[in-house]
Each structure stands twice: as structure tokens, then as C-alpha cells.
């Protein structure tokens with residue numbers, strides 16, 4: 001299966017991508033995670049991307065196209081992949097179509113997860129991540145813990161630099177102006193699968209799988 005998980009920051013793309021990746025045994029490609037790792041490791045890519053990321057702005061389309069092309073050549077991606085955070089501009093979507101054609105990868109569906117803006121701001125300001133396993137938690141789930149509930153790492157929780165209210169509002173504005181046209185682009189191609197993101201995590205996962213099966217007419221094999 002090849003899908004794009006799409007939606008505003010905080011809508012649950014990362015959480016759903018991790019669950020689906022482990023249930024379906026296909027890689028989760030998060031462009032945000034790739035860029036954060038590059039920033040942390042001070043690679044040339046990280047140094048170039050850092051300022052835009054800190055300001056909540058988008059990294060250039062050229063950089064993103066190179067990252068995705070490099071990733072899709074990996075052999076684990078042959079049987080499928082879940083894209084999280086890409087494409088984010090219409091130019092990225094157009095270039096991505098060309099890349100799919102070049103790599104002879106069949107067309108893919110875009111799962112558009114939605115939630116209202118206040119819910120998103122709430123979720124993002126309370127978002128914490130583990131710097132070892134990269135799982136995401138709500139602050140209230142982990143505020144009295146020192147160990148990560150997923151991997152057991154000690155004192156590994158952190159808040160992303162771009163999860164402050166001011167930067168969150170800017171990221172939501174950029175989503176509306178730059179990223180929404182991507183949705184229109186895939187809508188014109190009849191490739192959008194809409195999903196309500198305001199529901200318990202497991203329910204959203206089930207709704208995504210059911211909706212993809214219904215749209216493609218193919219049963220998805222899932223492991224527990």
C-alpha cells in the first residue's frame with residue numbers, strides 16, 4: 001500500500017503513520033523527522049533547513065524533492081510506504097507525480113485527516129515526544145513519569161521548538177495558504193480519502209483502513 005497522510009500540523013498524521021507502518025509492515029517516511037535528524041546531526045541539509053523550521057516556515061521544494069527521491073530508492077519502499085508531511089506544496093505534488101512515473105510506482109491515495117483549529121492548537125501545545133523512540137504523547141499522559149511508556153528511556157521527553165503557540169499559529173496559516181492547494185490537486189485527480197481526525201486514535205486507524213479498503217476494493221492484511 002502507498003498512501004500520503006495529509007492534514008494540518010497536530011491532526012495526528014505522525015501517530016497514525018507509526019501505527020499503520022507497524023500493522024502493515026511498510027516504512028513510515030516523515031519528512032519532518034528526516035529534517036529534525038539532519039538538524040541535530042548538523043549535516044549540510046540540517047544547517048540549510050534549520051532556520052525555516054524554527055520559524056515554522058517551509059523548507060525549499062528543491063531540498064524536499066531531493067530528500068524524497070533518495071528515500072524512495074530504498075528497497076524497503078518497494079512493497080509500499082506511508083508518507084507523512086510530504087507533499088506540502090503544489091510544486092512538490094507535481095514533481096512527486098513525475099518521480100512516481102520515473103520509478104514506475106503506481107499512483108497513490110491521499111488520506112486527508114481533518115480537525116478544527118482550536119483542537120489542533122490544544123494538541124500541539126500539549127505535545128511531547130520521546131527523543132529515543134520518537135513516539136508522541138500528550139503532556140497529561142506523561143507529566144508524572146520519568147520513563148517513556150513506549151521504550152522505557154529515562155527522562156527522554158521533550159517539546160519541539162516549533163510547538164509554541166506563536167509558531168503553531170504560523171504553521172497553521174502556512175498550512176491553509178500553501179498546503180491546501182495540494183488537497184485541491186489530488187481532489188481533481190479523484191484521489192482524496194477524507195477522514196475525521198477528532199476521535200480516539202484506534203478509531204481513526206480503523207476508519208482509515210476501512211476507507212482505503214472501500215475505495216480500492218482490496219482487503220488489507222493487518223498484523224496485531
Ligand code: AMP
Pocket residue numbers: 009031032033035052053054056057058059060064084085086087088089092162171
Ligand atoms: P512536521 O514534523 O511534518 O510538522 O515538519 C516540521 C517542519 O519541517 C515543517 O514546519 C517544515 O519547516 C519542515 N518540513 C517538513 N516537511 C516539509 C515539506 N514537505 N516541505 C517543506 N518543509 C517541510
